[in-house]
Amino acid sequence: xxxxxxxxxxxxxxxxxxxQFGRVVDVKQDPGIAFKIPLIQDVAYYxxxxxxxxxxxxxxxxxxxxxxxxxxxxxxxxADLLQFREANPTGGTEQAEQRLDDxxxxxxxxxxxxxxxxxxxxxxxxxxxxxxxxxxxxRAANLGLQVIDVRLKRTDLPPQNLDATFARMRxxxxxxxxxxxxxxxxxxxxIRAQADRTVIELTSDAGREAEIVRGxxxxxxxxxxAEAFSSDPEFFEFYRSLTAYTRALQGSNSTLVLSPDSEFFxxxxxxxxxxxxxxxxxxxxxAQPALLPASSQEATAPADDxxxxxxxATAPADNAIAPDDxxxxAGDAAVPAExxxxxxxx
Numbered sequence: 001x002x003x004x005x006x007x008x009x010x011x012x013x014x015x016x017x018x019x020q021f022g023r024v025v026d027v028k029q030d031p032g033i034a035f036k037i038p039l040i041q042d043v044a045y046y047x048x049x050x051x052x053x054x055x056x057x058x059x060x061x062x063x064x065x066x067x068x069x070x071x072x073x074x075x076x077x078x079a080d081l082l083q084f085r086e087a088n089p090t091g092g093t094e095q096a097e098q099r100l101d102d103x104x105x106x107x108x109x110x111x112x113x114x115x116x117x118x119x120x121x122x123x124x125x126x127x128x129x130x131x132x133x134x135x136x137x138x139r140a141a142n143l144g145l146q147v148i149d150v151r152l153k154r155t156d157l158p159p160q161n162l163d164a165t166f167a168r169m170r171x172x173x174x175x176x177x178x179x180x181x182x183x184x185x186x187x188x189x190x191i192r193a194q195a196d197r198t199v200i201e202l203t204s205d206a207g208r209e210a211e212i213v214r215g216x217x218x219x220x221x222x223x224x225x226a227e228a229f230s231s232d233p234e235f236f237e238f239y240r241s242l243t244a245y246t247r248a249l250q251g252s253n254s255t256l257v258l259s260p261d262s263e264f265f266x267x268x269x270x271x272x273x274x275x276x277x278x279x280x281x282x283x284x285x286x287a288q289p290a291l292l293p294a295s296s297q298e299a300t301a302p303a304d305d306x307x308x309x310x311x312x313a314t315a316p317a318d319n320a321i322a323p324d325d326x327x328x329x330a331g332d333a334a335v336p337a338e339x340x341x342x343x344x345x346x
Contacts, residue, residue, distance in 0.1 A: 070152055072151060111128055
């Protein structure tokens with residue numbers, strides 16, 4: 001029985017201290033079988049694994065006075081059993097963990113209070129956690145502990161600050177949206193103005209080109225008319241007069257009120273055409289009876305196969321121009337003189 005009480009086993013996950021009347025007499029860090037003096041010596045076991053410690057959520061105030069609630073955890077292990085036993089002679093692991101919490105919390109307040117909240121919430125948080133772990137590691141060494149790492153699990157705003165923060169974020173987003181809308185409207189107006197300018201330029205260029213083409217066409221037309229006029233000026237005037245008659249006397253209800261000596265009907269009168277255009281005058285003269293009233297046409301009907309009127313005196317005084325010699329024989333009156341044409345004043 002005494003033999004069994006003097007033997008103890010150290011697990012690979014543990015370390016052991018051999019105590020004699022409360023004083024450490026031996027340290028067992030390697031796993032295996034070890035011996036002690038029964039009834040006089042005792043064995044205290046400690047976990048040799050990496051342990052995890054959750055830090056209670058705490059409120060910190062960054063440099064911009066925006067309070068944050070930080071939740072963190074730490075990973076540590078017992079590095080020095082003798083130092084750990086001396087620092088925690090009665091409380092053991094529980095007392096050591098409480099003291100480690102105080103160390104980590106104080107370092108978190110110190111480090112996070114020196115930076116702004118934006119840095120805490122940004123990618124720079126990893127560097128801040130390294131600073132906290134490094135500062136905590138130095139102070140935890142006095143407790144025989146080795147701080148492996150310190151991590152921030154959550155970083156939140158206090159409940160009383162959430163509404164104000166959401167309102168500020170909403171205002172910032174609305175301002176950014178207004179800026180984007182203003183920039184969009186500015187770009188739209190610039191594009192619209194450029195398009196209007198392009199339309200005006202294209203319209204002006206098209207109008208200018210059209211005027212140039214129209215001017216060239218007018219110049220070509222005038223050149224053709226000038227060539228025709230220079231070739232036979234009298235025939236050109238005659239042709240223009242016929243064109244004017246055609247355009248002025250359209251339809252069956254055209255009426256013109258003109259004086260008998262108007263220049264508009266020069267080519268329908270006796271002295272309107274020179275000798276070079278006698279043939280044209282005779283054609284107009286032969287067609288003239290059709291322009292006279294019905295009573296005049298009956299009075300001037302030919303007596304035989306001759307195309308000359310029998311008696312020109314039957315025509316109205318204002319519509320006919322008769323020879324000055326009214327005592328000429330009837331045979332001579334039947335043949336109008338060359339170049340003499342009965343005209344109408346209509």
